[in-house]
Amino acid sequence: MVPLTPNPTKVMLYIAEREQLGVLMNIEQIVVNTVKGRHKEPAHLARNPFGTVPTLELDDGNFIVESLPIIEYLEDKFPKHRLYRGTSEQRAKVRDLERIIDLRISGPMGAYGHATKSPLGRPS
Numbered sequence: 001m002v003p004l005t006p007n008p009t010k011v012m013l014y015i016a017e018r019e020q021l022g023v024l025m026n027i028e029q030i031v032v033n034t035v036k037g038r039h040k041e042p043a044h045l046a047r048n049p050f051g052t053v054p055t056l057e058l059d060d061g062n063f064i065v066e067s068l069p070i071i072e073y074l075e076d077k078f079p080k081h082r083l084y085r086g087t088s089e090q091r092a093k094v095r096d097l098e099r100i101i102d103l104r105i106s107g108p109m110g111a112y113g114h115a116t117k118s119p120l121g122r123p124s
């Protein structure tokens, strides 16, 4: 995880919301400093070959490298007080909006921001 990066922040906010509801997941957070380029170093590429954050290591040694699947995994793994609730239609609508935001809004905005204003440069 990394403070001040949008996708890790999304997962950290999710974990904090669940903790507020009394669900303690005991997830150790390891900082990967993207400004210093640590996400492209071998230690992190061994966890996530795309060199992005967040990344969740599972107990079996596998890694989940996408923020929404990390959240969905934690919903399944810790079902008490889950945040994805409601009817099938409501849950589908939430996932629909997440995908629209990810693919059509945040992705292009991030690419533009990184290409023009970020110390990281354009993501590869």
Ligand SMILES: N[C@@H](CCC(=O)N[C@@H](CS)C(=O)NCC(=O)O)C(=O)O
Pocket (backbone or CB within 6 Å): 005, 006, 007, 008, 034, 039, 051, 052, 053, 054, 065, 066, 067, 068, 120, 123, 124
């Ligand atoms: N689709 C991925 C996107 C992950 C992503 O792009 N994370 C950014 C930080 S918010 C990152 O690692 N950027 C560095 C890079 O792409 O080189 C997710 O939802 O987790």
